[in-house]
Amino acid sequence: METSGSTTSNHTLNSTGGGSWEISDKAKLCRFLCYGSEGSLYNTREDERIRMENAGALLSMLQESRGAEVVEEIKRFTQDGRAVRMGPTIFALALCSQHSESNTRQAAFKALKDVCCDPAHLFDFIQFKKELKVDMKCGIWGRALRRALSDWYNDQDAMSLAAAVTKCKKRKGWSHQDLLRLSHTKPAKDAIALISKYVTKGWKEVQVAYEDKENSEEVLSVFSYLEVVEKVKHSRDETEVVTLIEEHKLEQEQLLTEHLKSNQIWSALLKExxxxxxxxxxxxxxxxxxxxxxxxxxxxxxxxxxxxxxxxxxxxxxxxxxxxxxxxxxxxxxxxxxxxxxxxxxxxxxxxxxxxxxMNVEPVGKCFVVAVDVSTSLTSVVPGTSVSTAAAAAAITMVRLYQNTHVLVYSEGTVVPFSVSADMTLKEATDELVKVSKRIDCTLPITWATENGKAVDVFIIVTNNPLWTDTASPVESLKKHREASGANSKLVMCGLTNIGNSIAHTEDRGLLSISGFDLGAFSIIRNLAQDLI
Missing domain, CATH: 1.10.220 (Annexin V; domain 1)
Structure with missing residues (x-):
């Protein structure tokens, strides 16, 4: 299936005829933007701190004057919702904005409002720039950043901005007051000027400047909204707070901690x-x-x-x-x-x-084999969740990411097709998967597909055991399948717990390991299937 913005990959043949992918800098960049690492392992429990040493390909592309290409990929990952974690994407944009090449910096600042759509991401961007300042020996508050921040505030819808600055006031040690002051923002219209004054000077100054004055309809709307927010902040009347929440669709972040002790207030918040x-x-x-x-x-x-x-x-x-x-x-x-x-x-x-x-899961349009290692260890729990590994495995087989799918279970040297019917419940699928097994050969599903003449685009091996094989490694088995089927097959090894079940390091771009399992894992599988990482 052709997809816009897919990364360029080189497909080469080895001496035996089996296909393998070279991992280009572009592919490594996309992996970094997706989950913060250029490697072939996505760890759901990994430390989310972004490290410069994980961004080697990004740095190489910048040195090769490919900064504009990097920024376009950053925008694409944000707009298409490909990133599992936004941190790496925002870090990459901050790095581009600090680069010595002016075209790269200009592209990064121009993309700021598209990538950092909400205040939390904007604050993260500024903090990354502050941290990069030491390593890159450069300043932060130049004319380009001041202009980009001014555009961020001025291009917002006034009512949306009023809501944003009252819900997310500060993060990572930065506030809207800091950014407006340091950027020397000159409001482009009266309603933005009102919000800027509210953030930097406070409500009393706003009242003096705007109350009982002739104002535009937009300014009146923003003034009334901020008046409500201030009224809630100073109200101890439970009934009044409930009324204001319901009439103005206020959210939890705009209330006092004391308000959140009231069941009536929580009931009002529930509605929106x-x-x-x-x-x-x-x-x-x-x-x-x-x-x-x-x-x-x-x-x-x-x-x-x-x-x-x-x-x-x-x-x-x-x-x-x-x-x-x-x-x-x-x-x-x-x-x-x-x-x-x-x-x-x-x-x-x-x-x-x-x-x-x-219905919210759009099929990829590829041929998948989802193979589940059915063992007693599937009664354990996926780290960081309350979901049993059996239920997680069942969900992976049931979620209709895969339009053309063969579901297999394998154990004790055998592999058997598993029927997941449309009317099967999650519990029924889970119960079916919990079987007793001994040693697990993770190459069996690939061998099954090769022997049965199935041209598979993506193999997903779901296991809770350390990798063990009777004959060949998963990498060699995959190469043989590519040779026999002519398909550019990929392999995802999903280790539901962190027990030595990742594929050994390889430069084959069609291989990926997932340690643990979370919502982001589905995005990563989709991205790999569509050649996006």
Missing amino acids: MPLHSMLKMLGRLTFRKVLEPGSSQTHFVCDRIQSETALKKAKIHPFSILLASENYKKGQGYQGKPKWEADKSILKAMDSAFYTSF
Whole structure:
């Protein structure tokens, strides 16, 4: 399947005729932008600090005067939602903005408002520049950055900016007041000038300048909105706060900590709460008795969670539902606090939402083999989640990322096709996968495809055991399959726990290991299948 913006790869033949990919600097750059490493391993539990030594290809491309190409790839990853973590993408943009070549710097600053769409990302960008200043021996606050920041604020819709600066006020030691002051921003219109004065001078100065004056409709709207935000900040009247939340769609970040002790206020916040946030908050809301069995709030939450329209609008992935459901079912938060009793109606709604959200997964249009190592170890839990490795494996086979798919289970030297029917529940699929096994040969699914004449684009091997093979290595088996089928086959080794199940280091671009499993893993598999990393 042709996709726009796919990376250029060289496909060469080795002496035996088996195909392999050279990993170009462009491909390494794309891997870095996707998950922060140029290597072939994505670790869900890895330290998220961005290190210069992980960006060798990025630096090489900049030295080769390919900075404009790098910036275009950064923009593409952001706009297409390819990045699993935004940190590496923003770091790369900051690095480009510090580069000695003026064309690269100009391209980076021009892309700032497209890549850093919200204040949190903007603050991250400035902090990365500050950290790079020492290594690159250069300044930060030049004319180009001041102009880019001014454009960031001036090009915003005034009401959206008013909401943004009151919800995300500071991060990484930076605030809007810092950025507006250091950039010497000159507001392009009256409504932005009002917001700038509010951020830098405070509400009292705004009242003096704008209250009881003749103002444009846009300025009046922004003034009224900020007046509400200030009113909430100083209100101790629970009923008043609830009314303001409902009338002006205020969010949790705009309230005081004291307000969040009120169940009435939480009930008001629920009505407009983003679905992603609601799924994460279910345990806390149940603990606080905001959600009680049979209550109107619980009925509202159940209806919202199951709503096809809401799921589609929020682009909720099935694995997000599974993670939230298992965490809620567990009945306790991090380190056992707080604790709650999961509501059965909410669990039922989440089960329904899991299947409904399959519509949000667009098939890649490739031929996949998803092979699951069925062993007793699948009763363990994926690190960092409450999801059993068996349920994770079942979800991987069920999520319709793969339009043309063969699902296999393998154990004790045999490999068997596994039928995942459209009407099968996650529990049924999970129960089927939990079998007793001994030593696992991870090359069996590849050998099965070769012997059965299947031309496979992507093999996904799901295991919870250290790699073990009877005959050849996974790399050699994959090369033989490429030779026999003529397909440019790729292999993803999904080690559901961090137990020595990554493929040995290789320069073959068609090979990738995933240690642990999370929502980002689905994005990485999609990106690899489409030659984007």
